Amino acid sequence: ETGVTQTPRHLVMGMTNKKSLKCEQHLGHNAMYWYKQSAKKPLELMFVYSLEERVENNSVPSRFSPECPNSSHLFLHLHTLQPEDSALYLCASSQEWGRAHTQYFGPGTRLTVL
Amino acid sequence: AQSVTQLGSHVSVSEGALVLLRCNYSSSVPPYLFWYVQYPNQGLQLLLKYTSAATLVKGINGFEAEFKKSETSFHLTKPSAHMSDAAEYFCAVSGPNSGNTPLVFGKGTRLSVIA
Numbered sequence: 001e002t003g004v005t006q007t008p009r010h011l012v013m014g015m016t017n018k019k020s021l022k023c024e025q026h027l028g029h030n031a032m033y034w035y036k037q038s039a040k041k042p043l044e045l046m047f048v049y050s051l052e053e054r055v056e057n058n059s060v061p062s063r064f065s066p067e068c069p070n071s072s073h074l075f076l077h078l079h080t081l082q083p084e085d086s087a088l089y090l091c092a093s094s095q096e097w098g099r100a101h102t103q104y105f106g107p108g109t110r111l112t113v114l
Numbered sequence: 115a116q117s118v119t120q121l122g123s124h125v126s127v128s129e130g131a132l133v134l135l136r137c138n139y140s141s142s143v144p145p146y147l148f149w150y151v152q153y154p155n156q157g158l159q160l161l162l163k164y165t166s167a168a169t170l171v172k173g174i175n176g177f178e179a180e181f182k183k184s185e186t187s188f189h190l191t192k193p194s195a196h197m198s199d200a201a202e203y204f205c206a207v208s209g210p211n212s213g214n215t216p217l218v219f220g221k222g223t224r225l226s227v228i229a
Contacts, residue, residue, distance in 0.1 A: 004157070040221070041221065042118075042219045042221050042222070043204070043219040045217070056216060092157075092158075099208035100208070102148070103160075103217065104160070105158040107155070107156050107157045108157050
């Protein structure tokens with residue numbers, strides 16, 4: 001595998017379920033990101049990890065819980081979601097956490113909350 | 115805080131015609147600017163980025179963008195559209211502070227190419 005991979009690609013879950021999204025980067029990067037992409041809205045940055053430490057948390061509801069066990073893996077744990085949480089969730093990575101560093105994106109997980 | 119405005123949520127051009135996608139940013143000092151492309155069912159791919167070197171930036175697939183400080187613009191162009199250019203295009207800004215500031219994305223412009 002190369003670049004940034006995400007699994008699963010599609011997920012349907014009920015409001016009471018618990019599920020996790022997985023992201024893996026094969027680029028040797030030190031920073032990883034979670035974004036939410038909803039229709040008609042700009043990409044929303046959710047979380048940023050730099051060297052496995054969370055450095056940004058943009059007022060995301062606690063029903064979203066990130067985990068970064070090492071610099072190559074990033075998880076987003078989901079529980080008791082709402083229908084408005086249905087969206088494309090994108091993971092990205094960059095060499096370092098900093099404004100000039102290019103972010104490389106995975107293909108995303110399409111989440112539907114029933 | 116910086117922001118990005120992409121004029122036109124949908125642009126349609128004929129194959130072989132000029133592509134012009136508009137992006138304006140708000141910032142008191144030159145920021146870092148990016149254009150990303152998203153094909154259906156895929157993530158975002160970097161087309162090009164401006165980091166205060168040359169004002170005319172060349173990217174992949176024949177695209178280029180010109181940074182104009184006086185107009186606070188970073189419009190994306192391609193001389194001749196190809197069917198494979200049909201996708202969603204996002205402009206993003208980072209900065210202007212020296213610290214670590216996140217990317218702010220525009221709402222995107224969907225490009226359609228008509229045969």
